[in-house]
Structure formats: C-alpha cells, structure tokens
Amino acid sequence: QVQLVESGGGLVQAGGSLRLSCAASGTIFRINTMGWYRQAPGKQRELVAAITSRGSTNYADSGKGRFTISRENANNIVYLQMNSLKPEDTAVYYCNLRQVFNGEGYWGQGTQVTVSS
Numbered sequence: 553q554v555q556l557v558e559s560g561g562g563l564v565q566a567g568g569s570l571r572l573s574c575a576a577s578g579t580i581f582r583i584n585t586m587g588w589y590r591q592a593p594g595k596q597r598e599l600v601a602a603i604t605s606r607g608s609t610n611y612a613d614s615g616k617g618r619f620t621i622s623r624e625n626a627n628n629i630v631y632l633q634m635n636s637l638k639p640e641d642t643a644v645y646y647c648n649l650r651q652v653f654n655g656e657g658y659w660g661q662g663t664q665v666t667v668s669s
Contacts, residue, residue: 554578554658556647561663568667569635574647574660576628581653586623586630590643590665597646601632614640637667 560572572588587602587610601611601621609621620633630647647660 556660558660558663563666572632583652585650588632589646592643639669
C-alpha cells in the first residue's frame with residue numbers, strides 16, 4: 553500500500569506563486585511516475601504535470617512555461633512549482649503515483665489552490 557500526503561496549497565493573488573509538495577510512503581517500486589492532477593468545481597480531473605523516476609516530464613498546455621514539476625527519488629517526494637498563477641488555476645490539486653511494475657495507482661487527499669483576481 554502507498555500513502556500520499558500533499559501540502560502547500562492555499563490562497564494567492566493572481567500573478568503569485570505556490571509550491572506544492574507530495575510525500576509518498578509505503579511499498580514503492582523504484583520505477584514509477586508521479587504527477588499532479590487538478591479538479592475544478594463542475595469539471596473533470598485533469599493532468600497538470602507528471603514526471604517519471606528517470607526525470608522525464610510531461611505538462612498540460614495550461615501550465616507550460618508557468619509550472620515546473622520535480623522530484624526527489626531518494627525521499628519519494630514530488631513538487632509542483634506554480635508561477636504566474638491565474639484565477640482559472642483554482643482547483644483541488646491531487647498527487648498521483650503510478651507503479652510501472654504492476655500498474656497500480658494511488659491518490660493523495662488533495663490540496664486546495666485558490667487564485668483570486
């Protein structure tokens with residue numbers, strides 16, 4: 553079993569920055585993908601950014617040039633640095649870990665990000 557704990561959400565003005573963190577614990581295989589998803593009210597959950605254990609990254613168009621995902625493999629932590637935030641970035645942000653070995657995926661409890669105009 554894997555547990556994911558997010559932190560770093562909050563209220564910020566448009567143009568501001570936030571850094572989200574997610575710490576994973578439990579039985580984690582070395583090869584995995586960690587990522588951030590978000591869900592705004594009335595909308596489906598969508599990918600924000602993902603990073604493999606080898607460091608390959610993938611970003612949604614909405615965050616390219618503004619968001620940066622990174623990770624510490626030794627500590628199983630993934631970060632999302634969000635700059636130039638916009639009101640449309642307001643959502644609950646969820647951390648995700650997917651084990652490549654068996655395909656199992658896990659979610660954190662979510663952290664609220666609110667961007668005021």
